[in-house]
Amino acid sequence: LVKPLICSLFKLPESKVRIQQPYQGGSFGNRLFACVEPMAVLMALKTKSAVEFTFSRSEMYKSGPSNWPITTYIKMGAKKDGTIVAQQIRILEDSGATLNSQRDGRTNASAAICVYDVPNVSIDSYSVNTNTPPVGSYRGLGAPQVEFGVELQVDLLARKLGISPLEIRLKNVLKRGEKNAYGEVVTSIGAAKCLKAVSEAIEYGQPSTQEPGPWRKGKGIALGGKQNTPLGRSEADVLVHSDGSIEALISCDEQGMGAETAMAQIVAEQFGISANAVRIVRSDTNITPYDNWSASSRTTYNTGNAVLLACRDAIRQLCEAAGREVGIAPHLVEIKGGKALITGSHITELPVSKLFKPFSPFAQQQWGLQKGTPVRGHGVFCPAPAVPWKEEDGLTPRMWNWYQYSATAVEVAVNIETGEVKVVRGATAADMGFPINPKMCEAQIEGGFSMASSYARNEEYLYDKDGRIINGSFQDYRVPTVLDTPLRANFKSLLVPDKLPDGPYGAKGMAECNTVPVGPAIASAIYDAVGISPTIMPMSAERILQLLKDKEMGKQDA
């Protein structure tokens, strides 16, 4: 993605541009589009020497693209038993001074329809340019904002109908095999199981125990889903060397999400060896094969499928070589643990390293594998293309590849004197299709919970009248510290996979959706604790205190 942009911006021949990606800090999506890269190229072209371009923290806030605010208007219709039959939604998103906005409403609209089975849906989505800094992709791509509205509305509906927030969600959630509002068949959805898991984890049905003092406790629950955008092609090479060691060449990003580890695990599983024995070579446009980008939680699915195909290609070549060696059809050979295992011959196994012939500079007619030249398996994976929706009814059989789901339940304490909201207990369950690395999936859930519970309660960009950020530093824009997270025993991360038929080992992706239900679960818990319904994130102490005062004055119906 970066290379074609640099080539076209600066009119450089492709052969003159080489991109090597170093390890980067976590960016959560906002480095998806090139921002510092063109600056560095410009400097290098002017000075004709090696240059480094560094953003200070304050420049990062002021000009680095980040998340954007969305206002959502929702009307829902339901039967008395809680079955939702219609929803009408209007979405307004503030895209800031983003020039080349790719926002066409589909991502936000998808967030609003991917969780519940609603037969009649009407959505209008508007992207508005303003004077605030440009916006960029950020974890969830609008889903946390839009679904905050959807989930609050579902809670409101449950209250009107006198059924519990858990029950109304279980009643309306989409099930595998059903069609969503686009008309797509849902092939993997663990949403209902996620809900049940988090409900059990915090004993959602049991009321909170209240203590004397200003803190009032309450419990809340919410659900979330997020589409995966079909972002084109991923390729991978797998090299099996004559000494049996294996390398995988990939070009997906590694920003700490563990993509390299997951890819090494897939290779290890395919070859029946330890993941430590797999070396990953990564992201160099002169060496590693093409990958569109790592975005939309797609790496495990997209690059993972390419790695799987590359492994199978290499294994096929090894099976053919072993078959030739013993005179047997390749399908009777299996490659496992550095050996070719053979059925139907008196030779039952051969070390893979023995399939490579010694190198001799003078020998003629050296067919087959040769020492020093690895077997190269190549894999190309292009997800099934999206089909544009029809103008007349908005329906399409395939809008996206798949959806990731998660549910959060929290217990909060609200200080009725200051408006402060603390999360005292919580659980998030995520459906990632299949957890290739369960510990890393847990880590993504925990990080997502921390991030979302902080921006739900605290984080907010403040602008001056010209749209400049005035709190652009860690001093004034507070990201959560360890003291903002619950004690370890009070948070559970739960893996609730529902296999995706076309994912590697059934895996899809996960790390965005676990931010989606956190905000609405906190809002729901605040209502349970003190009977007010915040509708704006962040649910800051000031806003909560104002709502509490309004309630006292009788301005808000509880």
Next chain:
Amino acid sequence: MPEEHPATIEVRLEVNGTPHTLMVDPARTLLEVIREDLGLTGTKPGCDDANCGVCTVLLDGAAVKSCVLLIGQANGKSVTTIEGLGTAENPHPIQQAFVDHFAIQCGYCTPGMILTAKAILDEHPQATEEEIREGLHGNLCRCTGYFKIVEAIEAARDQMLTTPKRSLAAGGHAQ
């Protein structure tokens, strides 16, 4: 006449056990000297205003934020950076615990986290979860949500309590 600042001052530092005598512009920070003059880039810049903790080093054993420490303030003192704590072959128990407990995602905060953890455990070898959180709240991490970091420090604490101190002296200088 206002007193003129000298262009450079002499600074004596012991970094990871090695003594250094440097002529340095007094307006520079310890972080800049560590990264640029000594080439020890394990110590990271993050915010330049002491809010994020990725630049944390140990100064005479205490965790300090090197981005706001003028180099003169470190004169005559002993500095431990992440490079001085352990090696890949012989990691410090806290480093090993961070790996074992998946306490690292992008890794940018990790050197500061580990050095802060060392200062916490040196001062309170039996630190509770609450004490670890209290000591760690000046170090920001955007990836992990902190759960696995605290878990790793608790695991390192338990291991260090049951292992004789001598055998923990990984990578030379650090105890």
